């Protein structure tokens with residue numbers, strides 16, 4: 001494949017998602033869930049690994065957009081003979097999963113080529129394909145069944161399903177591809193036009209709840225729609241991205257599977273949801289969290305499957321050559337077995353923000369706190385793999401310790417809030433003392449007086465963008481000399497070509513060879529810091545730079561290569577989109593999320609908390 005990551009747009013049904021290229025090819029689709037095997041894997045290989053392309057037979061110009069406030073994609077093709085649009089969407093799941101493509105003639109006539117290659121098991125298994133009638137084909141391999149409904153004639157050729165048809169102005173041709181379990185009868189065709197109306201209504205109901213954000217409403221709305229599309233609706237779990245192994249370096253080995261729910265990414269996503277007043281989603285995720293960590297919360301993992309599964313064994317797919325030859329393609333994620341201390345702080349912070357926002361206390365919050373916080377008391381002095389999930393061995397990462405402080409600090413504050421009758425005094429004191437102990441250790445061992453800066457890990461001589469959380473969480477005030485020194489050193493060492501690296505891969509042994517692009521979320525965190533420092537012009541410039549990276553339909557990958565001007569890493573990524581929402585809010589509100597998180601002030605939002613849906 002020669003496409004770029006930014007050539008793709010997302011469609012999804014809130015249980016899985018597909019990536020549609022500008023050339024009309026759907027190159028990525030896992031069924032029936034985000035983390036199931038792919039039936040279209042051309043994204044990570046070639047067309048023989050599965051794809052569904054409908055594109056003009058002649059030379060064309062292309063432009064595309066989402067229908068406003070929805071995840072319904074419209075790609076318009078202009079040829080010498082006419083103009084036509086393909087409307088791509090997946091109706092929100094109601095039993096079976098459908099991809100629908102409506103080809104609409106707008107002007108003159110346009111001739112289209114049709115090429116469907118179905119390959120189950122990540123692009124490997126060729127199915128049995130049967131013609132049921134002139135308009136229906138089925139494909140079966142193992143547990144999977146796909147049913148294609150087509151208004152035009154198609155034929156089989158070299159294990160592809162092919163055809164050629166012409167659409168004239170005013171004509172609409174609806175195609176659908178429906179997935180079901182192969183032991184069940186093929187589902188009856190659904191009316192594509194009726195599904196289009198329902199799908200549009202679903203997304204408009206959701207996106208119309210997004211408040212106006214001074215000058216950034218469209219970016220924020222696109223981001224919140226993307227985050228919703230990454231939410232597995234039946235359970236409330238949120239995947240970090242719908243893809244695996246889109247590379248952090250073209251041709252490199254930094255290729256990871258993001259189709260799982262990280263406590264970190266999901267928790268921060270939920271904070272962004274709550275900042276916009278989406279409390280239903282926050283509640284659904286909190287339920288997911290409570291179920292997932294159940295049993296013994298001290299065995300909390302850093303990530304789970306969408307339904308809370310714990311086994312995410314990592315393996316490599318030898319038959320896929322990788323996006324632009326970036327191998328290996330990985331499934332599963334070994335980081336699931338890592339110790340990462342920060343997750344305790346993120347979860348505690350989210351639970352506190354949920355309480356502040358007025359979400360009724362969850363009956364198990366107390367039990368979670370009584371188990372997890374004492375567990376953290378035992379382990380916070382141990383080294384861990386950190387927010388970046390390094391594979392170069394555990395270290396005493398400063399960010400991890402800061403987030404351990406956040407966990408104790410927020411636990412103490414929540415206990416304080418519940419302490420009207422004095423029953424929690426002992427816990428308040430114990431957790432406050434623990435927070436103080438972490439604070440003292442970090443200030444002593446995580447700060448390098450010679451550099452005048454906090455450092456990536458105890459004793460290191462390098463900085464890391466995650467240190468920006470020192471002021472962002474309220475660990476130290478923004479005008480603390482040590483914080484100012486840290487920000488200055490991050491700007492000097494990690495701000496490259498206008499974007500922020502998470503760390504310098506030449507100076508940090510992260511256990512993986514090669515280098516990577518700038519991490520978009522880190523660039524946005526620096527913009528948040530500038531706002532706290534009242535460097536508003538610099539904040540806006542940095543924000544606008546990231547904003548300009550969004551592709552033509554408003555989507556962001558994890559990373560960006562400013563030299564080549566291309567996106568890198570899994571796509572679209574929750575982390576990048578949630579960071580964009582937070583910075584947009586920080587820029588547009590007098591007291592945005594960064595300030596609120598740092599000092600506990602109530603937010604001056606367009607939607608007063610008292611009026612937010614519970």
Ligand SMILES: OC[C@H]1O[C@H](O[C@H]2O[C@H](CO)[C@@H](O)[C@H](O)[C@H]2O)[C@H](O)[C@@H](O)[C@@H]1O
Pocket residue numbers: 240254256257258262264265333334335387388389390391575
């Ligand atoms: O770069 C090394 C690590 O990359 C992945 O982790 C990153 O993605 C996570 C999900 O968005 C995010 O929570 C984490 O902070 C990022 O570093 C990958 O999952 C790891 O296995 C890999 O070691």
